[in-house]
Amino acid sequence: MPIAVLASGRGSNFLAIIxxxxxxxxxxxxxxxxxxxxQAKAIDIAKANRIPAEIIDRKKIPDRVKFDLEIKKALDKxxxxxxxxxxxxxxxxxxxxxxxxxxxxxxxxxxxxxxxxGSTHAxxxxxxxxxxxxxxxxxxxxDDVDGGPVIYQEAVDLGSxxxxxxxxxxxxxxxxxxxxxIVDSFAKGKYEMRGKRVVYIPRKP
Amino acid sequence: MPIAVLASGRGSNFLAIIxxxxxxxxxxxxxxxxxxxxQAKAIDIAKANRIPAEIIDRKKIPDRVKFDLEIKKALDKxxxxxxxxxxxxxxxxxxxxxxxxxxxxxxxxxxxxxxxxGSTHAxxxxxxxxxxxxxxxxxxxxDDVDGGPVIYQEAVDLGSxxxxxxxxxxxxxxxxxxxxxIVDSFAKGKYEMRGKRVVYIPRKP
Numbered sequence: 001m002p003i004a005v006l007a008s009g010r011g012s013n014f015l016a017i018i019x020x021x022x023x024x025x026x027x028x029x030x031x032x033x034x035x036x037x038x039q040a041k042a043i044d045i046a047k048a049n050r051i052p053a054e055i056i057d058r059k060k061i062p063d064r065v066k067f068d069l070e071i072k073k074a075l076d077k078x079x080x081x082x083x084x085x086x087x088x089x090x091x092x093x094x095x096x097x098x099x100x101x102x103x104x105x106x107x108x109x110x111x112x113x114x115x116x117x118g119s120t121h122a123x124x125x126x127x128x129x130x131x132x133x134x135x136x137x138x139x140x141x142x143d144d145v146d147g148g149p150v151i152y153q154e155a156v157d158l159g160s161x162x163x164x165x166x167x168x169x170x171x172x173x174x175x176x177x178x179x180x181x182i183v184d185s186f187a188k189g190k191y192e193m194r195g196k197r198v199v200y201i202p203r204k205p
Numbered sequence: 206m207p208i209a210v211l212a213s214g215r216g217s218n219f220l221a222i223i224x225x226x227x228x229x230x231x232x233x234x235x236x237x238x239x240x241x242x243x244q245a246k247a248i249d250i251a252k253a254n255r256i257p258a259e260i261i262d263r264k265k266i267p268d269r270v271k272f273d274l275e276i277k278k279a280l281d282k283x284x285x286x287x288x289x290x291x292x293x294x295x296x297x298x299x300x301x302x303x304x305x306x307x308x309x310x311x312x313x314x315x316x317x318x319x320x321x322x323g324s325t326h327a328x329x330x331x332x333x334x335x336x337x338x339x340x341x342x343x344x345x346x347x348d349d350v351d352g353g354p355v356i357y358q359e360a361v362d363l364g365s366x367x368x369x370x371x372x373x374x375x376x377x378x379x380x381x382x383x384x385x386x387i388v389d390s391f392a393k394g395k396y397e398m399r400g401k402r403v404v405y406i407p408r409k410p
Binding site for chain 1: 317318319320321332333334335336337338340354355357358359360362400401402403
């Protein structure tokens with residue numbers, strides 16, 4: 001299954017997917033890495049793993065719809081079936097991009113949505129709120145930020161965490177295991193909508 | 206530890222606490238049961254267990270502050286240390302009641318707050334949202350409805366649930382185990398505030 005990974009920062013989930021592929025646990029091929037940030041450390045990960053890296057500098061294309069259309073061009077060029085956002089910090093606003101890849105763009109959010117929806121520091125907010133339990137959500141990307149249909153959720157017990165940073169570290173460790181697994185599930189079946197609920201249908205052997 | 210239980214409906218958590226006390230698993234004594242609803246089935250549970258039942262009919266006292274002061278009178282009369290809301294469907298609005306029993310009124314909510322905060326059908330909303338995980342929260346009652354400090358949270362996997370009703374049944378089963386345990390913990394230690402976070406300090410033996 002040809003996929004694209006998009007990230008804006010260090011790309012730790014990007015690396016987790018690469019490593020799962022190498023171990024044979026994720027039946028995907030990363031055709032292209034795309035970033036909006038020329039300084040993203042994830043670019044080094046792409047280079048080290050000989051994955052084509054497309055840098056579409058957000059500062060050079062201030063118009064957000066035009067920017068998204070550049071992203072779409074890159075995705076089209078590599079003919080990917082799944083677009084995996086992994087710490088991609090730009091909200092997709094282009095209807096054309098969203099429609100072309102409907103139910104084919106996924107994101108991971110470090111909370112049990114709808115809790116801490118739209119937050120860029122959901123782990124710290126969960127700690128400050130006093131939560132005992134938080135977690136992660138993998139969802140389809142729609143025009144409702146962090147509000148797309150839920151593909152997968154995993155609870156994480158915060159009992160041992162003494163700071164928001166500890167919560168963030170704990171949740172990202174769970175992300176690194178969960179995200180490659182869910183990417184793999186796309187290669188082995190399909191997700192269908194039942195109302196707002198997502199149902200997984202494994203491919204018949 | 207003398208406690209009061211307040212409920213408006215069938216009182217299944219009320220019954221769960223009574224049964225835990227009988228089994229010796231909850232070191233509390235229910236001094237009084239209070240309801241705002243003369244038709245509440247929970248009244249029968251109180252009678253069957255010889256627990257004094259105070260019926261303060263919400264229809265007879267439309268002024269909500271006055272109503273709360275009647276609740277306070279009943280609580281004061283029985284000299285309770287902890288007030289346990291168990292399906293009590295009236296929002297406490299009286300500053301006098303809230304202040305007199307600050308950090309001594311607890312509630313249970315069938316979601317992982319802040320998700321589905323303020324909802325009276327949080328289980329069905331979680332199902333309709335497509336959540337894979339929901340749960341329950343036990344929290345202190347403040348003037349912020351469902352927004353008081355979190356004492357305890359428990360995640361519940363909704364994987365097997367096919368309807369919102371199934372979610373509700375699954376979560377209430379967890380409530381019946383969790384609520385008596387947390388009531389018991391109040392008898393064996395104390396909860397203190399660290400910012401918005403709640404910390405439990407067991408009593409020294």
